[in-house]
Every structure is written in structure tokens, then in C-alpha cells.
């Protein structure tokens with residue numbers, strides 16, 4: 001029997017006139033909202049390239065690279081720099097992230113870690129006030145909240161090792177958009193209006209992103225960033241040194257010295273992005289590749305899938321009370337482990353093998369009561385076997401050469417710390433808040449951490465970012481990931497399960513209402529769209545439900561066995577944009 005995900009959706013794709021019509025209508029065009037075919041949301045199609053990002057200008061620039069025979073890595077680097085210009089809330093050069101690359105031809109998947117690092121002067125108690133409480137203003141909105149940025153190193157590493165175009169070409173669209181400006185969409189205005197008071201506390205941020213009278217740029221108006229254009233130009237000309245040394249490094253460290261920040265020239269000079277071995281797991285015959293530490297994403301996605309594998313969730317039904325209950329219980333177990341075991345594995349021992357083992361999943365699954373929600377207070381992290389040897393943004397890209405890229409990067413909060421580097425024209429992250437400032441104290445996403453994630457000089461803070469690639473029989477099948485803080489892991493998990501278990505096409509899988517449980521707080525968060533009687537049943541099982549804002553923005557691609565690339569832009573973001581190439 002073919003896997004569930006193939007059975008239903010192929011019906012539409014085996015109809016050539018439909019493909020031709022869709023190709024005609026949508027090839028090389030973007031659209032934010034999914035269209036409907038009959039009663040189904042359908043993805044955008046292409047067979048020679050697909051780009052799905054959170055901004056049409058980024059999708060357009062990346063698609064042009066693919067059209068000119070660049071590969072997915074070239075396009076991903078181009079998109080990364082363009083987002084840093086057109087979407088300052090999360091696109092960045094002052095933050096960090098993770099990129100997964102997979103090549104069918106070389107049968108190779110690699111993970112690039114360009115997470116920020118704690119500066120050398122950082123200490124475990126740097127965010128504690130005199131009474132020993134966490135000072136969240138300091139950990140989130142000060143120069144000390146910034147980790148050493150990794151984005152430029154990560155994107156350049158991806159380009160140099162795996163790309164084909166030169167740096168100037170990769171950066172040219174970003175530089176042009178910064179220099180000549182672009183027309184701002186409503187979402188740009190909304191973001192800056194919504195956070196005006198907060199963002200205008202930093203005078204550089206105010207001068208960079210608001211008009212002279214302090215008002216936000218309005219939809220339809222042009223927004224230019226000459227300082228950022230010059231910084232990008234230095235990167236184009238000098239590469240890594242254009243950011244981590246010379247003028248840009250001077251601008252960053254001048255700012256740090258003037259405002260009590262910790263990042264030094266040495267910290268910048270020492271920063272390196274790293275190529276890491278992805279977390280790999282098997283789920284119902286599919287190979288799941290996702291981010292290893294310092295992200296917790298890959299470990300917990302694979303762990304939850306393993307916990308779920310014996311349950312016939314397809315039969316129980318998509319978003320039925322039974323399925324949601326089991327998923328929530330599995331999520332609690334994984335997030336309890338996250339709080340205790342996860343941290344930067346270059347600094348602390350993370351029992352990866354144990355956490356990912358079948359034996360451990362089988363043992364932990366026994367704690368799931370199919371008829372009753374187990375209170376989080378009754379759940380602790382497991383003793384993972386210690387084996388003898390022992391507003392973030394996501395985009396997905398596929399090229400005609402069999403490469404795919406899944407990239408998530410962030411400043412942490414929307415606009416990071418809110419503080420910009422004078423003269424250099426970009427916002428700094430506040431990623432230091434992702435460390436556990438004190439054991440047991442929650443970070444901004446309510447995540448608890450242990451000693452494994454305490455602040456240490458040069459360490460990378462734990463992340464949930466989970467760029468993920470699913471392969472089937474040695475071929476790229478699904479490229480996915482999302483922003484959303486602690487919800488990143490569960491959102492990515494649901495997109496995977498919606499396709500693999502429930503046979504939804506990728507657009508439906510992305511659109512479907514989501515749920516989330518992170519152990520603590522002990523609440524099952526749901527999006528609009530879970531039916532009232534499902535909610536009633538879940539409450540009867542003992543869950544405390546909380547309906548809150550939409551979770552995540554999963555820009556995803558599915559590639560079927562005829563090589564048709566299906567792009568799904570997440571309707572939860574007004575600027576989400578899928579663009580496909582047709583040959």
C-alpha cells in the first residue's frame with residue numbers, strides 16, 4: 001500500500017490540463033493567500049524551482065537566481081540578505097539561525113549552525129538583579145541581550161561551500177533594495193506602528209526606521225536604508241571580514257562600549273559558523289533530518305514522532321480529540337526533556353543518542369494515558385539512557401538540480417532588542433534571553449532551562465528553530481520549518497504529520513489549525529478552527545485549553561515523485577509568498 005501522503009493528493013496532479021493551467025496562471029508569480037481547487041486549498045506548482053518565503057521581494061530575488069541557473073543554496077543566500085532589508089522585524093544580519101541543505105545527487109544532508117554566541121565577557125548571573133531575580137529588561141532590551149551575530153558568517157559559509165554564484169551577485173538584490181528603496185506593504189507599517197513606543201526608545205532605530213516626524217512609513221511609500229546598503233556593500237566586497245572586522249566591527253564595538261554592551265572586536269573576529277551533522281530519525285519509513293543542538297528542534301521533532309509512531313493517527317483522524325490528546329501528551333514529555341537535557345553540545349553533554357533511541361521512546365510512551373491528560377506537574381524529564389560511548393522567519397527553496405534548502409533565522413523577538421547599530425543600519429538580536437538566566441526561570445516563550453543552558457562565555461544559547469527536510473527513498477520530499485518561539489517544534493511536527501499521516505497536500509497541511517503543548521505551562525494551546533465538540537472532548541480528558549493567536553508561519557515545499565514542486569505559503573502572514581518556475 002502506498003504511504004498515506006501519496007494516496008489522495010496525486011489525484012489532482014495526474015491531470016495534465018490542470019497542471020498546465022496552473023502553470024500558466026501561477027508560474028513565476030507570487031501569491032500570499034492559498035487558492036482553492038474545489039473545496040481544497042492547493043499549493044503553487046513548479047517543476048524547475050520553487051521558493052517560499054515570508055516576503056514577495058525575497059521570493060522574487062531568489063527565484064531570479066534559480067532562473068539564471070543558480071542553485072538552491074545561491075537562492076537561499078540571496079533571500080537571506082534580501083529579507084534583512086525588506087523585513088527588518090526578523091530578516092537580519094544582526095541575528096543568527098540555522099540552515100539545512102540536502103542534495104539528491106550527492107545523497108547528502110548538512111546542517112549549518114550560525115546561531116549567535118555569548119560574548120567572552122558573559123557570565124551565568126549577568127541578568128540577575130540584586131535580589132537574584134531575572135531582570136528581563138536587561139536580558140531582552142539592552143545591548144547585553146545581544147549575542148555575537150552569526151547570520152553573515154552562516155550565509156557566506158553556505159555560499160562559499162555549496163553555492164555557485166559569487167558574493168557580489170548574491171548580495172546585489174539586497175544592496176539595490178537598501179539603496180534605492182522599496183515600497184512598504186501594510187505588514188511593514190503595522191509592525192512599526194504597533195511597537196512605536198518601544199522601538200523609538202533607541203534613537204538610532206527611530207532615525208533608521210521612522211520618518212523625521214516620528215511616524216511610520218505608510219503602505220505604498222518608499223523606504224530606503226543607505227547605511228545598511230553600505231554595510232552590505234562591505235560584505236559583498238570583503239566577505240566575512242566586511243562584517244566581523246574593519247568598519248562594521250568598529251561600528252558594533254563603538255556602540256557596545258558606549259552603551260554597556262559586551263561584544264568586543266575579539267568576539268567578532270572569533271565568530272565562525274559551523275557545519276554540523278543533522279539529527280536523523282525514521283518515521284513510518286520516511287527519513288527526517290532536522291537541526292541538532294544548539295537547537296532542540298530536531299531532537300524533539302524526532303522524539304515526538306517516535307512516541308506517536310505506534311498510534312494509528314490516520315484512523316483516529318486529523319485534529320480529532322483522540323489525535324490531539326495523544327500529540328499533546330507526547331509534546332509534554334518531549335518539552336520536559338528539553339528543559340533538563342538540552343543545551344549547546346559543544347559545552348555540555350546532551351544525551352542525544354538516548355533521547356532519540358527507540359528504547360527510550362518505548363519506555364516514555366508508557367506514561368501516556370490514552371484516556372486522561374497527565375498533569376504536567378506529574379511529568380519530569382526522563383533519565384535518557386546515557387549510552388556507553390556515551391519573529392523569526394523561515395523559508396524553503398528547491399532547485400532543478402535536486403537541492404533543497406530549509407532556513408530559519410531570527411533576531412529572537414520581532415526587531416530583536418530594538419537597538420540598532422549606529423552607522424551600520426541594522427538591528428541587534430536579543431538572543432541572550434534564550435539562555436536560561438536562572439535555573440527554573442522561564443524565558444520569553446515560557447521555556448524553562450537547566451544548567452545545561454546557563455550562560456557561559458562563547459556558548460550558543462539553546463534554540464527551538466527547526467529547519468527540517470524529509471526524504472523518502474533517498475529523495476527530497478518535504479522542506480519545512482517555521483518561526484514561533486517554543487511553538488516552532490510543534491508546528492513543524494504538525495506540518496510533517498499532516499502530510500505523512502493524514503494525506504493533506506502541503507497547502508492544507510500548512511493551513512490546518514494547530515495545537516501546542518510545551519509541558520509548562522500546563523495548557524493546551526489551540527488555534528481557531530478546532531471544532532467545538534473536539535474542544536469539549538479534550539476538556540473532558542482533562543486538558544486545559546487556551547485559544548490564542550495563530551502559531552507560526554510555515555513556508556513549505558513538497559516534491560512529488562514526478563518532480564513537481566508544490567509550494568505552500570502560510571496564510572498566517574500577509575506577506576507570505578510562494579513562487580515557482582516551470583520549464
Ligand code: DON
Nearest residue numbers: 391392463464465483484485
Ligand atoms: O531560537 C529560538 O528558539 C527563538 N529565539 C526563536 C524566536 C522566534 O521564533 C520568534 N518568532 N516568532
